[in-house]
Amino acid sequence: MPRETERGKAIKRMTQIIRTQINGSIINSLWKEPNEDSSGEDSDLGDALVALIHLKKRRYMKERVRIIRAPNxxxxxxxxxxxxxxxxxxxxxxxxxxxxxxxxxxxxxxxxxxxxxxxxxxxxxxxxxxxxxxxxxxxxxxxxxxxxxxxxxxxxx
Known part of the structure; x- marks a missing residue:
């Protein structure tokens, strides 16, 4: 069974959070009144999307440590x-x-x-x-x- 990296786990968790928020937004939009404000929920969803994009763009979650080259x-x-x-x-x-x-x-x-x-x-x-x-x-x-x-x-x- 392949090992899962910390980055992979974080991406999977963030994707699940986004799916949950989208499903919650759909359900809330069906039950809410037309004049109710949902900007807080949209803001949370937008933050989660930005975080997911940031995770996927970076290859490493920590700063890479450069190995010093040996002298000639x-x-x-x-x-x-x-x-x-x-x-x-x-x-x-x-x-x-x-x-x-x-x-x-x-x-x-x-x-x-x-x-x-x-x-x-x-x-x-x-x-x-x-x-x-x-x-x-x-x-x-x-x-x-x-x-x-x-x-x-x-x-x-």
Whole structure:
């Protein structure tokens, strides 16, 4: 059974109130004298209609809380001191920038698409960061060389 939201419950209640007021107004109009004033009832019905329209226009009943975006990880990592950078990337910043200078003009990093690629520096940063993990995974899937067997003992009697 689907869950009903607070907003959905409020809309349902307001719709029921409006129906009740309309039915009451119809019955009252049949029984009232022609010169009696019904502006109070009309005002209540109008207020209920305005409230229902307001509820249906708003998607959320409470103000939406915006989630703060995380800072750019690239700028954080390149602001690290040399020891922390080396621990994170397994190379010095100088070596990283030398490698970046060597590869940044390679055509694989430049496409003609409408969707731009991430900067070469960011792509290299991700590659260097996760290369040891992928190397371990690769090694675990490589076939092992056959181990020499020891045929000195005979298993048959």
């Amino acid at each position: 990880i690239g700028s954080f990592l390149f602001d690290l001191d040399e020891a922390c950078f080396k621990q994170e990337f397994r190379m010095t910043q100088h070596s990283f920038y030398q490698l970046l200078d060597e590869i940044k003009s390679h055509p694989v990093f430049h496409n003609q698409s409408n969707i731009p690629q991430r900067p070469v520096k960011d792509q290299l940063m991700v590659t260097v960061e996760f290369l040891p993990y992928s190397a371990r995974a690769l090694c675990s899937h490589m076939p092992r060389e056959p181990q020499p067997t020891n045929e000195t003992h005979n298993t048959t009697a």
